[in-house]
Amino acid sequence: MENLLWASFWHNDLWYAVPLIIAVSLVYSxxxxxxxxxxxxxxxxxxxWIVGFMAVVFxxxxxxxxxx
Amino acid sequence: xxxxxxxxxxxxxxxLYQGRRAKxxxxxxxxxxxxxxxxxxxxxxxxxxxxxxxxxxxxVYASWRTGDRRLPYLCQVGIGLPxxxxxxxxxxxxxxxxxLWNGFMATPSLERQxxxxxxxxxxxxxxxxxxxxxxxxxxxxxxxxxLNILAVYDAWGGPVFIETANEDKKDEGEDKSQDxxx
Numbered sequence: 001m002e003n004l005l006w007a008s009f010w011h012n013d014l015w016y017a018v019p020l021i022i023a024v025s026l027v028y029s030x031x032x033x034x035x036x037x038x039x040x041x042x043x044x045x046x047x048x049w050i051v052g053f054m055a056v057v058f059x060x061x062x063x064x065x066x067x068x
Numbered sequence: 069x070x071x072x073x074x075x076x077x078x079x080x081x082x083x084l085y086q087g088r089r090a091k092x093x094x095x096x097x098x099x100x101x102x103x104x105x106x107x108x109x110x111x112x113x114x115x116x117x118x119x120x121x122x123x124x125x126x127x128v129y130a131s132w133r134t135g136d137r138r139l140p141y142l143c144q145v146g147i148g149l150p151x152x153x154x155x156x157x158x159x160x161x162x163x164x165x166x167x168l169w170n171g172f173m174a175t176p177s178l179e180r181q182x183x184x185x186x187x188x189x190x191x192x193x194x195x196x197x198x199x200x201x202x203x204x205x206x207x208x209x210x211x212x213x214x215l216n217i218l219a220v221y222d223a224w225g226g227p228v229f230i231e232t233a234n235e236d237k238k239d240e241g242e243d244k245s246q247d248x249x250x
Contacts, residue, residue, distance in 0.1 A: 016204055019105065020211055023098045027215045031222040036090050 021050050075223035077148045079216050082223035095219045103147050103212035110205025112197060120187055123171040126194050127205035130158035131175050136191065140206050146213030146220075 029042035075082025080096030110127030131138040144151045154173040166186040167174035176191040177184035195202055
């Protein structure tokens with residue numbers, strides 16, 4: 001049963017968020033800096049922040065679902 | 069202002085006009101690829117019978133009809149020229165004419181049947197065939213438009229010049245030498 005769940009891992013709609021996170025991070029960072037080096041560094045930080053925020057929200061929703 | 073207008077017209081063009089080529093390329097690639105992927109998600113070349121297909125770019129269209137006020141277009145138009153064909157198609161739809169370009173960015177009919185008088189899929193058919201990809205394509209194209217608004221603001225603001233510590237020390241050194249001479 002667990003194999004079936006892992007097999008569907010790559011078919012999760014959440015993967016559609018990845019290109020958006022990359023694009024938003026790069027464009028936002030490019031509005032804060034002029035040189036490509038700082039842009040890429042800042043974009044990486046922003047992307048990690050976004051993914052972390054989504055993970056926190058996921059954890060909160062998961063806890064709430066257990067609580068009910 | 070011209071740089072800001074060019075940045076709206078085509079993502080990155082305003083920055084290219086200002087000589088900021090790396091950022092121009094970054095904005096163009098990131099924003100246009102997001103928009104184009106949204107157009108791809110919001111369409112299909114699957115045969116629906118009778119040689120008719122959904123077509124591409126169905127999630128970008130302009131409409132202010134009762135029952136279909138297409139608010140996402142207000143965000144999508146932020147990308148500029150790539151979203152303007154929807155206005156041409158909307159104007160033709162208002163005049164009762166057949167859409168151009170095989171229905172690319174055409175305003176879908178609100179009729180109950182699967183296809184309208186011009187053989188174009190109705191809004192009902194678009195939702196039925198595309199399922200969640202209609203919303204996904206809409207979101208991708210909206211975000212591309214909104215990201216271009218950021219790029220327009222960046223072009224309007226111009227390049228940021230940051231004084232380095234070495235330049236500050238050099239200025240102090242010149243001031244001191246001028247004081248010594250006097």
